[in-house]
Amino acid sequence: MSLPAGLYLSVQRFYAAHMQLLDAGAAEEWADTFTEDGEFVQDKDNGLPRRGRQAIADRMRNAVDRQSGTGVVSRHWIGMLALDPRPDGSVRTDYYALVVRTPRGGGADLHLSTVCQDLLVPDTDSWLVRRRSVSHDGRA
């Protein structure tokens, strides 16, 4: 199946910028890459979604602030990206995400493996996340 020219690279570039904002602790800027009515659900929250940009920003700001006190640095790696473009211009994505953590003065370690699914909508020459669902591997 042929993908529209340049779509795959465009989405890869979006995710690189998006995760770099997250890992830099820029919670509000990161949340701005979701739509106003964006939705974020993780199975570790028992499927309870965060709805709306502000709720998404608030939750991430809490997580960032908690982590910055510990001196741990997290890096999100995205890979195994597959796209399903829709006729309305939105794109469903399926991908894997790894979280690598490095404690202050310590060695980097693989922290978490996840599988994710987004619905991206076009925004000028980039994308916004309308919906994200994250599933953590190994949830007992």
Added chain:
Amino acid sequence: MTQATPAPGETGMGDFEEIQQFYARHMQALDAGDADSWARTLTDGVVFSQNIRPAPRRGRDIVTSRMKETCGDLAARGVTRRHWLGMLDVQPRDERTVDARCYVLVIETPAGGKAAIRASTVCSDVLVHIDGEWLLSSREILHDGTP
């Protein structure tokens, strides 16, 4: 956006993007234990060989059957496996065949446990383009750290 037409024998940008997409779907199916979807990414006569096994496995049915056994074993042990592919180098052989060499990390998470890298491997694949789809024709897996 226009793309330069690749010269004969070159892998175009469009092909490279599609091959990344192929690998994403191929590994997602494998890791989800979706044997039917995974089998559809293989040619009929696909050959799998590994440096840690003496004999290759030949044919889609045999290879898929082995895949099902492996996935069943992982599920029974409560282990989630993910194949992470990167450093993909694609070299065309002819108009519809490429050599694709990539690194694959095998990451496993036991139920209630912590994700860890289980293996580092190199895959030397041959992909063929048939009826608008890429399919895996052969794979040689080299496990790092083995004789």
